[in-house]
Amino acid sequence: MKKSVFFGALAATTLVAGLAGAATLDDVKARGELLCGSNTGLTGFGAPDASGNWAGFDVDLCRAVAAAVLGDANKVKFVPTTGETRFTALQSGEVDLLVRNSTWTSSRDSELALDFVAVNYYDGQGFMVKKDLGVSSAKELDGATVCIQTGTTTELNLADFFKQNNISYQPVTVSDDSEAQRQYLAGACDAYTTDASGLAASRATMPDAENHVILPEIISKEPLGPVVRHGDNNWGDVVRWTYYALLIAEEKGVTSANVEEVLASTTDEEVKRLLGASGDMGAKFGLDNDAFKRSIAAVGNYGEIFSRNIGEGTTINLARGLNALWTQGGLQYAPPFR
Amino acid sequence: MAQGFTRTEILPALPPPITERGAVKWMRENLFSTPLNIVLTVLGALFVYWIVASSLPWWLNSVWNAESLSQCREIVQAKAGEGATGACWASIRVWWGAFLFGFYPPAEWWRPILAFGLLFAALAPVLYAGQRGNLTLVLGVVAAFLLVTLYLSQAPTSAFVMVVVLVAGLIALAQVLPGKLLWFTLVYPALCFWLLWGGSIWSPIVAMAGFAVLYAVFRLTSPLIGLAPAAGAGIVAAALWWLYLDVPLLSALHSMLPLEIRSINSDQFGGFLLATVIGVTGISFSLPIGILLALGRQSDMLIVKTLSVGFIEFVRGVPLITLLFTASLLLQYFLPPGTNFDIILRVIILVTFFAAAYLAEVIRGGLAALPRGQYEAADALGLDYWRAQRLIILPQALKVSIPAIVSTFIGLFKDTTLVSFVGLMDPLRGVTTILRADINWKGIYWEPYIFVGAIFFLICFGMSRYSMYLERKLKTDHR
Numbered sequence: 001m002k003k004s005v006f007f008g009a010l011a012a013t014t015l016v017a018g019l020a021g022a023a024t025l026d027d028v029k030a031r032g033e034l035l036c037g038s039n040t041g042l043t044g045f046g047a048p049d050a051s052g053n054w055a056g057f058d059v060d061l062c063r064a065v066a067a068a069v070l071g072d073a074n075k076v077k078f079v080p081t082t083g084e085t086r087f088t089a090l091q092s093g094e095v096d097l098l099v100r101n102s103t104w105t106s107s108r109d110s111e112l113a114l115d116f117v118a119v120n121y122y123d124g125q126g127f128m129v130k131k132d133l134g135v136s137s138a139k140e141l142d143g144a145t146v147c148i149q150t151g152t153t154t155e156l157n158l159a160d161f162f163k164q165n166n167i168s169y170q171p172v173t174v175s176d177d178s179e180a181q182r183q184y185l186a187g188a189c190d191a192y193t194t195d196a197s198g199l200a201a202s203r204a205t206m207p208d209a210e211n212h213v214i215l216p217e218i219i220s221k222e223p224l225g226p227v228v229r230h231g232d233n234n235w236g237d238v239v240r241w242t243y244y245a246l247l248i249a250e251e252k253g254v255t256s257a258n259v260e261e262v263l264a265s266t267t268d269e270e271v272k273r274l275l276g277a278s279g280d281m282g283a284k285f286g287l288d289n290d291a292f293k294r295s296i297a298a299v300g301n302y303g304e305i306f307s308r309n310i311g312e313g314t315t316i317n318l319a320r321g322l323n324a325l326w327t328q329g330g331l332q333y334a335p336p337f338r
Numbered sequence: 339m340a341q342g343f344t345r346t347e348i349l350p351a352l353p354p355p356i357t358e359r360g361a362v363k364w365m366r367e368n369l370f371s372t373p374l375n376i377v378l379t380v381l382g383a384l385f386v387y388w389i390v391a392s393s394l395p396w397w398l399n400s401v402w403n404a405e406s407l408s409q410c411r412e413i414v415q416a417k418a419g420e421g422a423t424g425a426c427w428a429s430i431r432v433w434w435g436a437f438l439f440g441f442y443p444p445a446e447w448w449r450p451i452l453a454f455g456l457l458f459a460a461l462a463p464v465l466y467a468g469q470r471g472n473l474t475l476v477l478g479v480v481a482a483f484l485l486v487t488l489y490l491s492q493a494p495t496s497a498f499v500m501v502v503v504l505v506a507g508l509i510a511l512a513q514v515l516p517g518k519l520l521w522f523t524l525v526y527p528a529l530c531f532w533l534l535w536g537g538s539i540w541s542p543i544v545a546m547a548g549f550a551v552l553y554a555v556f557r558l559t560s561p562l563i564g565l566a567p568a569a570g571a572g573i574v575a576a577a578l579w580w581l582y583l584d585v586p587l588l589s590a591l592h593s594m595l596p597l598e599i600r601s602i603n604s605d606q607f608g609g610f611l612l613a614t615v616i617g618v619t620g621i622s623f624s625l626p627i628g629i630l631l632a633l634g635r636q637s638d639m640l641i642v643k644t645l646s647v648g649f650i651e652f653v654r655g656v657p658l659i660t661l662l663f664t665a666s667l668l669l670q671y672f673l674p675p676g677t678n679f680d681i682i683l684r685v686i687i688l689v690t691f692f693a694a695a696y697l698a699e700v701i702r703g704g705l706a707a708l709p710r711g712q713y714e715a716a717d718a719l720g721l722d723y724w725r726a727q728r729l730i731i732l733p734q735a736l737k738v739s740i741p742a743i744v745s746t747f748i749g750l751f752k753d754t755t756l757v758s759f760v761g762l763m764d765p766l767r768g769v770t771t772i773l774r775a776d777i778n779w780k781g782i783y784w785e786p787y788i789f790v791g792a793i794f795f796l797i798c799f800g801m802s803r804y805s806m807y808l809e810r811k812l813k814t815d816h817r
Binding site: 039040041042043044047048049050051052077078079080081082084085088089092093094176177178179181182201202204205206207314315316 | 407408411432433435436440441444603605606663666667668670671758759760761762763768771772773774775776777780781782783
């Protein structure tokens with residue numbers, strides 16, 4: 001009896017929360033500001049600088065959505081969320097959209113009533129070891145001590161990997177990336193494991209980067225992407241196609257610098273539709289017809305965002321790898337814009 | 339021929355033997371008195387030497403000017419040779435603004451500075467009630483502090499004029515009627531709110547007018563219907579004022595005389611500004627609430643007692659983190675869709691409740707320490723309940739509880755760092771995480787912790803010293 005009352009109350013609150021998020025697009029337009037759930041600070045992906053201006057790979061996607069919906073890439077309020085609060089913040093309506101390098105998993109999709117609308121970064125868990133350890137493959141790490149962040153999926157992946165390969169390890173648990181780096185450099189562990197992008201960022205800032213190698217094995221799939229509330233399909237479509245617009249722009253060679261020029265000169269019908277010069281594709285999403293053009297003009301295409309924040313030439317220096325366009329052997333593939 | 343020797347003058351006194359005086363005696367008595375102590379002393383000295391030897395080079399090689407951590411490292415290598423380590427305080431230098439103010443716009447930094455200076459002006463009448471000399475001293479220090487820091491933060495001229503007029507007025511008042519300075523303390527919360535969050539000057543004034551309404555209704559009706567119903571009527575009137583009259587009156591006044599400063603969003607607060615706002619508000623509101631709860635718990639009225647006990651036990655039984663998560667996430671579910679209840683305000687309310695529940699138990703301890711005779715004496719004098727509490731019971735109970743109250747305050751202030759778990763930018767974890775996410779400073783570890791720890795220590799140590807001063811001042815027994 002008591003229990004049913006409790007669940008009734010819970011269902012009622014969920015319903016209220018559902019109602020709150022029923023028309024996120026209208027809410028955002030009425031508010032004139034996009035509330036974007038972001039990281040409390042992750043190098044290259046999302047962090048404010050000393051004067052509070054947010055920048056990063058995930059941050060730029062938020063800006064693109066704001067440019068599409070509101071016409072101004074700066075009309076975003078970034079709400080820092082921690083690993084514990086991120087999904088609840090989205091469910092409760094505290095944020096409209098969560099772009100916070102969150103891994104798309106089946107339980108998050110089903111149980112948490114969230115929708116992952118795209119994958120903006122294909123990541124995977126890797127290992128970093130000191131060069132003088134003489135290890136060239138993760139399978140040679142038998143008996144090694146491994147620094148691992150607690151309470152993450154990486155911890156489970158690590159256990160699975162070592163079990164499958166029938167080798168043993170000793171975990172050294174740490175609470176966050178900076179502590180892991182500290183322990184690893186101090187010699188408390190032989191190997192450090194986390195997402196490959198995080199490893200690259202850590203290695204890039206070490207005093208003796210050349211003495212550390214990232215092993216070739218990637219032991220898990222970590223598709224990271226933007227998340228919206230379940231049940232608001234129109235809003236999900238807006239976010240998804242804003243992201244795809246950035247991909248198509250790269251595919252077609254449209255950049256933030258040449259977007260006006262291309263608009264004036266192009267003969268490609270898909271590009272014309274994308275930039276709002278023909279058809280009413282933007283209007284079908286409930287946006288302005290040139291919404292996606294504004295996104296591209298504001299933050300550039302996917303390739304530009306990548307190379308500006310985390311790509312080769314930045315300190316983090318990540319290769320495109322799986323995140324290259326499908327035409328270049330990667331996984332980034334946008335459905336046709338028609 | 340032997341001749342008897344007779345000393346005719348007194349010899350000058352010899353100094354005591356070397357082992358019985360000065361440093362040697364002290365060491366013999368305190369460090370090397372027994373074999374066990376000798377061993378412990380040697381081990382202790384070795385430990386201290388080890389700490390100093392391993393960390394001193396790091397401190398000595400400190401770098402203050404650099405653009406990034408790698409540059410810091412290069413400077414250290416160039417100065418102290420290959421493999422040397424050094425502290426990189428340049429990171430704190432670059433992120434100094436974020437540590438102090440979060441992302442509060444630099445052009446408006448004078449506002450939190452002014453609010454911080456005036457905080458002491460507002461605290462002084464409470465801390466040094468009626469002591470003209472101390473009050474003048476504090477106000478003078480506040481004025482000097484404000485003039486220097488405002489100049490450094492390039493405040494506009496109007497801010498200087500405001501400071502000079504305000505502080506000069508307060509000093510003058512302190513000379514004539516030091517007791518009346520408490521009025522400034524009462525007005526200060528509204529002033530502070532306006533300075534920090536900005537917006538129309540009328541919004542704090544109209545909101546404070548609600549309290550004036552409460553008091554007026556209470557005074558007018560209490561002779562007619564008694565104290566408790568009058569307090570209820572006052573609260574109802576004030577609530578009506580805030581709900582229905584506040585907004586229209588505000589817009590009317592604002593359209594007549596639009597005086598406003600730039601309004602600042604809560605998400606731009608951070609660093610020590612955030613810690614101080616939460617800490618000071620929590621401390622100043624939790625004490626009165628705690629006293630009321632402690633009295634409520636001792637009350638004979640069933641409902642008051644049950645509510646107080648329930649509140650205290652519930653809040654004390656739940657970890658602060660849970661309350662913070664409630665503030666940040668759960669409340670949003672229960673509020674009507676579209677309400678935007680400020681996150682800092684939510685956190686402040688729950689932190690205040692948390693501290694109030696602990697304080698209530700501390701004060702109850704003080705109440706329990708009073709001999710029964712004090713209560714009976716108050717009754718025998720014919721004092722009513724509130725007068726007895728105010729004049730006889732509470733002054734003694736609070737005096738007994740000072741160390742524990744200040745401990746609670748210090749704990750509360752340090753607990754403000756926990757707000758980082760709900761995504762607020764506290765100095766210890768919030769700003770430090772962001773600093774480390776900056777690619778230029780990724781990999782920095784000790785420096786932000788040491789910096790933040792040092793400032794927290796200064797503040798908490800100050801509170802502790804003040805409480806010791808207060809204990810000495812209020813000491814009336816002859817133990």
